[in-house]
Amino acid sequence: MKLIYRTTLVALLPVLASAGMTSQIRPASAEELTVMATGGEWQAALRKAWFEPFAKKTGITFNEQEYTGELGKIKAMVETGNVPIDLVTVETSTVLQGCDAGVLIRLDYAKVADRARFLPGTALDCGVGIDVYGDVLAYDTTVLKEAPTSVLDIFDTKKFPGKRAMRKAPAQNLEWALMADGVPIAEIYKVLATPAGVDRAFKKLDTIKKDIVWWEAGAQPPQLLASKEVVMTTAWNGRIQNAIDKDKRPFAIVWDNQIVEYDMIAIPKGAKNLDLAYKYLAYAAGPEVSAQLGAYIPYGPVMADATPFVPKEVLSKLPTAPDHMKTYLVGDVEFWGDHGEDLVKRFNAWLAQ
Amino acid sequence: MLSPYPTTSERIRVAALWFWCVLVLIFLVVPIFVPVPLSFNSGSFFTFPLAGVSTRWYEVVLGTPRWRAAIGNSLLIGAGATVLATFLGTLTAIGLSDPKFPARRFVVPLLISPLIVPVVVTAVGTYLFYARLGLANTYAGIILAHTVLASPFVVVTVGASLSGFDRNLMRATSILGARPLTGFFRVMLPLILPGVLSGAAFAFVTSFDEVVVVQFLANAQQRTLPLEMFTGLREQLSPAITAAATLMMALSILLLIVANLLARRSRQAGLPAE
């Protein structure tokens, strides 16, 4: 009989332990900011370039969380009124979506920085830009004998046969499809705003649909290249550059016809440490601070006055390096704000067909 | 399988049947062991051939805070869900084994339904509901959700071992003046214990493997081993995943052996197992 009691006790121990752990919640320090970012190499770079120096300077420490960039997680927090995070990194289109859904607060730029100091399109109502990155084409130099010269080569299945990877989203892909179909860069968004233009873009994507592997997380493109699952892939330039620099992968980046985009940071509605969050945003908007990220991942600053502070060896790897800006398109935030939802819907329907 | 005087065509048929079965067994078993050699790869690739043999990926899984936290979370949640599911499930099975149990026709399908309802539906519903109650992103929430998914296994296994239990034994103990609780601990529990423990093993495995509910309910601090593997498989194929897979598999095999031994013991005790 003793045995039974003992086993019961042993079995119950973990439960008791877990009860102990939950009651032992970290003391709510007024000087801690909880930030949720999309993880991987990029979050590590944010930590080294900004979070740690900020903590050193102000004593405000960071409690970091990770997520996959989906607004659903934040929406659930806001709907319940229990918002454990103060800052969240998001994509431009997600900022607009979150703004509309009332999930992100409208920022008071008086507490951040003069809006005029930001590059155009990086100071949005509900989100502040944090870096500039390029949507580029990447390939493995040991696999492709002949190097692609433009992102649009992804549509050329004759010259470059085999699977290729693209991001599972309409943004960028529709723009590239129109470019490849001969629409001048200056007219891309004008054409894409018409139903005929959308049809045209999807028709162009149709030509390579069966050869596409779709990626969702930024860490996937280098992975798909490394496993030789695809011969080329669209990617965020920093992830490929880090695979080249740190993991010594034989990859190369094609910059021609890149699309320039911005990463954003936002405050969810109901955040508990609003003042601290603003304090951080103001800090990160400093010209010198803004330039620091480039040393850890080759993304450029969003502050117009930050360029002189970017480390020299990084400059040539940025999407904004003169060599990389021969032909490029800047992603149109307004356009995607207005049409994003419908195009996502259409894109998903197209994918399923 | 052959008839007493087999013809040639019969021999061929039987040989073909055997051949097919061997192929099926290979298909069943070999894939499971494929990650094992890769987990000892000294290179950082996810493909054969191996660059060399090393235990570096086990050091990664057992040594880095991220993987360790995941293992800890999995064990914690698994233990919590197992204890709860085993306790509640055993009580329920005992109740159900009473012939006077009312409306059994409706209650049994209800108890089994967590196995049938697609797990995404359960996960999304639980997520939306728990978010309102502040239970999302808590260990308690995940443990409760896993208890729901694991309880049918306990009800079924304990129910099966109870079906061979002679209820007269309980009547006898109470006639002899034993209090019901004493009767339960000294007569019923020892006899159904193998069933209870094998139900507990099922419950643990269910929770330990579960990833969909966790994906919705857990925050970054509550990431479990399967969730870590899921993210890894999607984003960062590294041999660390194969090392984690090997460890999980070793645990499964251990539990399978334990459950089998228990089943044998309960058979020897004259009770049907499972």
Add this chain to the structure above:
Amino acid sequence: MSSIAMSGVKPRAGATDRSDSLRPLALAAPLLLLLAFSFGAPIVLLLSRAVYEPTIANALPHTIAALRNDSAGVPAEPVFRALADDLKTDQAAGAIYEFAKTLNTRLPGARSQVLRLARLAGQDPAPTREAMIKAAPLLGEDQGWTAIRSGSNRFTSFFLLSAFDLRWTDQGTIGTVPADQAVFTRVFGRTFLIATLVTLATLALAFPLAYVMTNVRPVIAGIVLVLVLLPFWTSILVRTAAWTVILQKYGLLNDLLLWLGMTSDRLELMYSRTGLVIAMTHIQLPFTLLPIYSVMRAVQTSQLRAAQSLGARPFTVFRRVYLPQVMPGVLAGCLLTFILCLGYYITPVLVGGASDQLISNFIANYVNVELNWEMAAALSFVLLASTLGLYVTMTRYLGLDLFKMG
């Protein structure tokens, strides 16, 4: 426990029926309560989202009141004045964006028009009907007002209809959505197709194996059973990881096929339907096999011998005597696998391509990415209904019981 303690000290012959049936129920009560709280309530709440969507009604109270007098088509001036009023209020309250987003799910392109209209409505004097139609052309069309009228009802069939690619037309009949928006019938069809393929594949593999298992010495049967149970006990993530290793372009299977000379080129198995079906078949095989095996084990071999000695040919014996007896097991195994396949989520994400995503993947996508929880709820409803429908059919009409319960 206390109920046992109280009522059972001495067995009383005259104990009432009620307390007799309450006692076992009390034992089951804690689990039933937990299920109600942690399983039943969440699902009911989720499903209610499929039919309850109050945003539009909340955003346009005056417009809807004014619309009562205008039963169809584009209404007259007073309704427009009420609309301008409502939008002004919503703009001030910050509710305009959620309204715009909600209307947009029913009426693609409405979002930007609503926002433009709200800015216009804030001006003094209030805009005219013409000015409003000019700013938001949808207001000059029947379909714009059809969407607003249907949104005035907090209970909606919109999402459930959408789950079947259907919608209310401007004439008040049910029609299909435009071809470029039709998704779900195809996805449901694909889910059923893949479930069928996997079920048939598992049956082809499981039936002969189960048959052999019943015809060998118990020791061997026991070993085979352990081999079958091993994958059953192994994490689905472990197995999916294994299949990733095997199916990769530079993975084991391609290596093997090249070595055997069966292919000259590496096959694309990852992110393909073939790969998905193979991996799912592996995961489901034990589920199909175990019910078949347990039924086969109970078949009396003497009957088969009797039939044979009476002169029946082996195939006839198999078809006329053996098959009818093992059919319940075959049906139970196949239906179990089929039902479980309908709900697959993890494997399609990791092994399947974009055109192999099943209905569960779409549900997750609507929750996490598109923030359209109503649509996720509607799809869940259809998935749940088909699953439970099949399960009930199986237990009720085929008289099968998957989980032999007391």
